[in-house]
Structures are given as structure tokens and as C-alpha cells.
Amino acid sequence: MENIEFNENDVNFQDGQYLTFNLENQQYGIEIRDVTEIVGIQQITDLPDLPDYVKGVINLRGSVIPVVDVRLRFGMSERSYDERTCIMVVDINKTSVGLVVDTVSEVINISNDNIEPTPKLNAKAARNRYVKGLGKSGDDVKIIVDTQKLLFDAELDTIINSIASDA
């Protein structure tokens, strides 16, 4: 409870709230406004001729949504799914996409003051393009992921659109 600080005056309560999740041993966060819900891992139907990071589609209460393995999207090594593996269903611009992550942790508050921009390291770190900033929370640093960029890359766009239209 102490992680969540409520501001009575703040009309836009959703700003500054992040859902955190783990990949490998690193914690990441996405803005809560993008999140629809969190479900456990379930049967993924593979589709042919997709990039490797798009694992296929799942049937979520009657609606078919594409599933992206965030590890593969970030260029990390693949990890076999277990019972702790979760799918975060995000919704942006009316499009639902499942993001497969190792585990989901919690919902925390990070004020904009505590978010720092990404250090300008050499440009080769390609995954920086998905990173919005680095959020400080206590002693930890959470990598804030730009869901928009993660999902609406030009390539992914078409795939998602195609699946969505098929569905």
C-alpha cells in the first residue's frame, strides 16, 4: 500500500501508475492506461509466416488477439513458458495485443520527477528505441517501456492489422 500514493486532486489518476513485470532479472514497467487485463499463460495457436517474436494468437473470452513474446521482441534469448508466465493484454487505439513476460509483479506509482530519460549511449543499443525512460522506485530502477513503439512498429502494424481483420 505504501507504494501507491493517491492524489485526491489529480483528476487523471492513471498518470504515473505503472504495471511492473520481470524479464530475466530486470524489472520493467508499462503505463497502466494501456493495460486491459493480466491472464496466465494459455494455449497459443501458431500462425505461419510471422516474425519469430509473434508467437501466434490466443482466444481470450471469444476474441482472438495476437501474442508477442517481449523477450524475443527485445532480442533476448527465448525461455520456455511455465505456470508463472503471464500474458499482459494491452489495448492501444482499440487494438488488443498480448505481451508474454516471465512474471508480472505489481502496480506502482512513479511520479514524472522520478523518471529520467534514457542515457545517450552509443546508438547500437537497438532496444533503446522501445524505452521511454528509467523510473526510480526506492532503490530500484524500472525500465519504462513505450508500449506504442513496442506494438506499432511498421512491420508489426501490418501483422496485427491482418490478424485483427481476419478475426
Add this chain to the structure above:
Amino acid sequence: MLKNLSVKQKIYAGFAAVLVLLIIMSVIGYNVIGSASDGFNTYRGWAKNANTSGRVQANLLESRLAAKNFFINGEQKDVLAFTECIDKTSQFLDEAEQNVDIPERESIIKKVSSDLDDYKANFEKVKSLMEERGKLVAELDTKGPQIERSLSEIMRTANRDRDLEAAYRASSGLRDILLARLYVIKYLEKNQKSDYDRVKTEFSNFDDELTILNNEIQNSTRRQLLSEVTSLSREYKSTFENVYTTIMTRNEIIENKLDKIGPEISSLVEEVKLSYKNDQDKLGPELQASNDRGIMLIIVFSLIALAMGVAASVLISRPIVQPVNELVSVAQAVADGDLNQSLILDQNDEIGTLAETINGMVTSLKKADDARIENDRKVKVVLDEVSATAEKLNAGNISARADHSKAEGELQNVLTGFNQAISAVVEPLKVTGNYISRISKGDVPEKITTDYKGDFNVIKMDINQAIETIGDLISEIKVLTDAAERGELSVRGKSSKFEGDWRNVVDGINNLLELIIAPIEEAQGCLDKMSAGDLTKQMEGHYKGDFAKMKDALNNSLSSLNDLLGEVTIAVEQVSSGAIQVADSSQSISQGATEAASSLEETTASITEISAQSRKNAENSGNANTLAVSSLKSAETGNERMNSMVSAMNDINDSSNEISKIIKVIDEIAFQTNLLALNAAVEAARAGAHGKGFAVVAEEVRNLAQRSAKAAQETTDLIEGSMEKVKNGTKIADQTAKALNEIITEITKVSSLVEEIATASNEQVSAIDQTSSALGQIDQVTQSQSASAEEGAATAEELSAQSVQLKQILSKFRLSRQINGKIGSMLKEAGITKVAETHEDRKTAAKGKNNKKKLVEEPQINLDDDDFGEF
């Protein structure tokens, strides 16, 4: 007709016919080949002429071609080629003229020759015209440009002086003159009349221009130039006219002469060639036909000659070969002995004569053979009769005689003589046979009284002598047999009464008697001595045959008796010494048996002790076996318990697994709860300020979920620990079970060993029992042995006494010296003397030692050599 010809004549006639045909064929062949050869020569000449005409034609064409080339190009080399070809044509034409054969062709060739000359002359004309034209054209080529240059000068200067009218006219003139020259060149090229007319027109134009110029030009220089132009143009025009004339003339010559004469020559030559060809075409088939006719003639004549040759050979050979073959078969038959052959030939030649001669020869041979056969038959009758008679005689029928009536003529005498010779031999033989027959039957007849002659009388006297001698011998032998019947073996025959072998017979009988008597007498002596107990005398005379056998038998029985009695003596000695030894042995056995009895008692005591110990052993091992079995049971029980413990542990393990499954479910529930809490948190956040309370609840739920997850994790760890421990326990229990199993195996082994020991001990006990009973039996045997030994000693004493008695009986016989020696040595070998010496000491010692033994008093036997001498 042929039959009347001799063989020689036939052969000559045949060959003559064949030779005539050969000559005819040669003549025909010569003629055919000769006519073919002539035809071929003619044909060849025509072919050559046709060929020459062809060459004329070819060269002419070539020269015409050269002429054409010259007309077109005007070059000198074409002239040279023309000259060469035309020369050649003339040459071949001359050749053809020489070879020509008929006047028709000669006239044509002459025409050709004149035409050719004409052609040559015309060509020369054209050639000179061509040369002239060349010169004129060269003139035109110099004047033309001069006119042009002058006109150009006029035009230039007029233009310079601004005399435009003059300049214009000059340039117009220039154009006209250039056009005129162009058409001149065209005319030279093509020789067309139109070009010539155009040149004329251009020149009239030019002249007009010149007239105007002449009026226009004021300048002196230009005027001078104009007059030059005018004169030059006049010259040019006249030259062109000349050229025109020349060319016209030339063309006319070419057109009307050369182009007419050339083909004419060609066609004439062709005509000549064709006439040759026609002749050839006619001659060729004619020759072919005549050749075929010749060949046909030759073939026909060859066939006729062949047929005639075959016919002649058959006609000549048949009358020779056939009779000769017949003659050969006749001669062959005669050689084989058939003389009934004859050969009739209706021929007057040498063969006919030969056949008649052979017939004569066969007739003579037949006559001689008939005579020989008759003679052979007569002789055979006689020989058969003789042979039959001889066969009968050989068979023993001495009364058989030959039948002389069967023979003819002188041969009857031969058979009569033969019969007489047989009779002379047979009569005395019959008498002699009769006598010998009677003698052999034992009927000695009276002497023969009939008189015989010669050798037959000698035979009669010999027979009489034999009858006498046999009578004497029979009476002498009767005397001897009568004496023998009476037992008087001393009576002897009188041998002096007989001679030769008859004397030997009587002497033999006497000797026989002597030989029988001598051995019988000697045997009688020996047997007399034997009955007195003297066995030393033997038969010593030298006898033969059955007497020798009798002597050997007597002597053998004597020596057998000697040996027997000697051996009996030795046996008696051995028996007496053996009896003494038996007595001794029996005594020592008796003593040994007593000692054995005492030893046996000691042994029996020891064995009884061993038996007791063995029994105890068996008892102990039985106890040990019982103990081993009970410990085996204990070990098995332990093993069973261990197994149930292991199964209990497995049950614990299974339960633990169940628990861990349940905990997994709890963990799963905690995870789901956590997810729900997070979703709730998300919803709360999205609800903004209104979701605050909800967020708090969600957080609480999340904490609870995390706590239950943690508790589940801890429980899992604990269960895993206990499972590990159970695993260890199971491992240890397994090892213990294994150890217990080993113990069981060992105990089983120990138990079986102990059982074996017990069995062995029991067996030992029974074996020892058997041993002690055996010892009891041995004791009994020993006792009975002792008694038997004593009985044996008594029997031995008795035996000794009986042997002394036997010795006394034996001493009555006097044995040969040789046997006595043998007995002595044998006794010495056996050591009987020594035994006899020590006998007394031993006897007394035995008496002292054992009072139970009874000893029979034994007479002493002295067997020294000296004692033997007393017998």
C-alpha cells in the same frame, strides 16, 4: 564295220577327226578376230578425226572470244590471244585436211580454210580501224580542254570587266561545249546514233553562242581568244566526224563479216564432226554384230568337237574294254579252278584272237585234270581198304584181312601181299599168347612140341625153358613153407639149384628167415633180465624197419620204467622232507595264532573306546545343527521385518508425493489469486479516484496470496527433505536386508556342514561296531587255526612213516647208473640231506616248547649216494 578294224586303226581315226575339227576352229577364230581388228582401226581413225574437228571448233571459239574482248576493251593482250588461237585453229585444220578420207568432207574443210583466212583479214582491218579511232580520240581529248580553258578565260575576264552579256554568253557556250564533249564520250562508249545527233545539236547551239559572242565582245584579248575557240571547235568537229566514220566502218565489218564468218566456220566444222559421228554410229553396231557371230561360230564348233571327241572315245574304248574285262573274269575263274569257262567274241581284231587262244588253253587244262581225278579215285579205294584193316588190327582183331576184290588191276596184288604179311606174324603170336595165359593162371602147361621156323622156333624154346624153371621154384618154396608151418625156422632153401633172379628169390627167402629170428632172440634175453628186476640191459643189435621199431619200443619202455622208478624215488624223498616241513610250519602257526589272539583282545578294547567318542561327536554335531536351524529362522524373520519396513517407507514416500501435489495446487491457487489481485489493482487504477478503496482491497488480497504461496513453498521444502530422508532410510534398509540375506546363506551353509559332520560321525560309529564284530570273528578263526595246525603236524608225521615204507619197496629195483646219478644231484639240490640232519634237534626243541603238540616217531631215511650203491 568297226568290228573289222584293228584297235590301232580305230585310235588313229578318232584322233584324226578331232584334229580336223580343231583346225576348222582355228581358221574361224582367226577370221573373226581379223575382221574385228580392221573395224576397230577404222573406228579409231574416225574418232581421232572427230576429235581434231572438235579442237578446231574449240580454238575457233576461243579466238572469237579474244576478238570480242579486243573490240570491247581494245587491249593489246587480246590481240595476242586472238593470234595464238587462230594459228592453232589453222594448224588443227591442216591436220584435219591431211586425215580427211572422203571428197565431200574435203570440200567442206577447204571452205572452212578459206573462210578462216577471210576472218583473219577482216580482223586485221578492224584492228587498224581501232588504232585510228584511238588516235582521233586522243586528238579530241587535247582539243576539247583547250576550247574549254579559252572560253573560261573569256568568261572570267568578261566578268572582271563587268561585261555581263559576254560573260553570260561565254558561260552558256561553256555549258554547250561541255555537253557536246559529254555526248562525244557517251557515243564512244555506246556507239549510239542518238548520241551522235545530240553532239551535232550541242555544237550548233555552241556555234550560235559563238556568233553572239563574236558580236558582243569588244575587248581585243577576248576576241583573240574567241577566234582560237572558233578554229579549235571547227577542228574538233571535223575530228569527231572522222571518228564517227571510222567507228561506223569498223562496226559494219564486225557486224557483216566477222559475226557472219565465225558462226559459218563453226557450223561447217560441226557438220564434219557430225558426219564422222554418224559413220561411227553405223560402224560400231556392225562390228559388234560380226564379233557376236564369230563367237557363236566358235562356241558351236567347240561343242561339235567336244561331242565328236566323246563319241570317238566311247566308240573306240567300248569294243576294247568290255571284252578285256570278260577275258579277265574268265582268267580269274580258271585260276580259281573252274575249267568250264569259254568266251565267244564276234571280233576280228587283236582282242578276238586273244579270246580264241584263251579258250584253247582252257580246253587243254580240262582234259589233263579229268585224267588225274580218275587215278586218284583208284588209289584211294586201295588205301581205304588198307587203312580199315589196319584199324581193325589195332583194335585187337587179329583175324581181320583186306578184301582184295575191291582193288582193280595191279593194285589187287598189293592187297594180297598185305594179307599174307599179317598172317605170318599172327599165327605164332596166337600160340605164345595161349601159353602165357595159362602160366599166369597157375596152370603150368606141358612143353610145346610143334615145330616153328627161324625166330619163331627160338621163341618156342624160351617158353619151354620158362615152364621148367617155374616148376622147380614152386616145389622148393613148398618145402620151406611146410617147415615154417611146423615152427622149424632153421630150415633153408637150396639156392644152388637156380640161376639169376630165381636164385636171388630163394636166397632172399633164406635171408628173410635169418632177419626175423635174430631180434626175437635178443628181445627174449632182455625181457628175462627185466623180470629179475634188472632194468640195466638194453637191446643193442642193428635192425631195420619194423625190427628197429620193436627194438626202440623195448628200449623206450626200459628207460621209461627207469625214469619212473627214479622219479618215484625222488618223490618219496621229497614227500618225506615235505612232511617234516609241514610239521614244523604247523607248530609255528599254532604259536602265531596264540599271539594274534592276545593282540586282538587289546585292539578290541581300543576300538570300543573310539566307538564311545564317535557317538559323542555325532550327538554334539546334531545339537550344533539344531542351533544353526534356529538361527536361520531368526535371520529369515529379521529379513521379513526389514521388507515390511521398506514397504512402509515407500508408503511414506507415496504420501509425501501426494502432499506435494496438493501443495502444488495450493501454490497454483495462490498464483491465480495474485493475478486476480493485480487485475483488480489495474481496474482500480483505471477507475481513478473512485477505485482507491478497491485498490486497497486488491493489495490486501495480493499480500494474502503471496503469503500462501510462500507457505506452500516452505511446506514443499519440508516434504522434499523428509522424502530425501525416506530415500536414505530405504537405502539403509535395503543394505540391511542384503546383509541378512548373506547371513541366511552362510547359516544354511553352516547347517549343511554340521549335518554332514553328524552323518559322518554316525557312519563312523556303525563302522567301528562292524570292526569290533569282525575282530571277534578273527579271534574265533585264530582259535580254530591253532587246532588245525596241531592236526596238520600229526598228519605230517604219519606221511613221513609211509614214505619210508615206500622207499623200502623201491629198493628192490636196480636202476641204470645214469638215473642213479640224476636222483643224487636232485636230492642235493632240494637240500633234503641237510633237513634230515637237523630234523632230530628241531623235533626235541618243539617237544620242549609246546606240550599240546603230539609228534609221531619217524624213522630216519638215509639218502646218501653210498646207500644207493647197495641196490
